[in-house]
């Protein structure tokens with residue numbers, strides 16, 4: 001085994017260990033009861049003001065997540081629950097944008113009956129609408145590139161505006177400066193021509 005292979009194997013082992021310890025324990029905020037040896041767990045996380053789905057044990061058989069503050073479920077978060085038989089996930093303020101698609105599909109596969117009473121809270125057009133009835137149009141498309149692109153546009157516009165303002169200031173300054181210059185030239189011309197003219201007319205008068 002070379003060094004790279006060893007590092008990969010060690011990393012994998014640590015990951016596996018972490019994964020196992022993470023998914024074998026009862027979530028700290030929930031009430032877990034054993035349904036008997038080898039029969040799995042009942043995990044009651046209901047009415048706990050949860051904002052995120054906690055890490056769940058793999059042998060979860062009954063999962064209660066109703067009456068919380070869940071808005072979304074990260075993709076893949078519930079994929080490991082292979083022995084699940086019952087799930088309650090209603091009474092949550094679901095945000096039904098494109099990211100809710102994972103929960104919709106997972107519930108369609110896992111429990112049609114619990115999908116029936118899941119309703120959206122946001123965005124406004126789909127408020128109180130059952131998640132099951134949502135169409136692709138209403139869910140929208142996940143435009144992951146859009147925020148980056150609009151940010152690029154934002155910076156480009158900001159630079160253009162800055163350049164425009166600087167140009168305006170420079171033009172204004174140049175105009176002011178040139179006016180001053182013209183004025184100074186005029187004054188100097190007057191200073192020169194004034195006495196000369198006077199002397200000339202004086203001379204002329206004397207000659208007359």
Ligand SMILES: *[C@@H]1O[C@H](CO)[C@@H](O)[C@H](O)[C@H]1NC(C)=O
Pocket residue numbers: 031032033044
């Ligand atoms: C946990 O669940 C058990 C069995 O359902 C119940 O008797 C107990 O009161 C629950 N504890 C809490 C804190 O909800």
Ligand SMILES: *[C@@H]1O[C@H](CO)[C@@H](O)[C@H](O)[C@H]1NC(C)=O
Pocket residue numbers: 047048049067
């Ligand atoms: C929902 O949860 C809140 C606490 O977060 C609790 O006060 C309320 O009684 C619960 N409602 C139901 C219907 O269980």
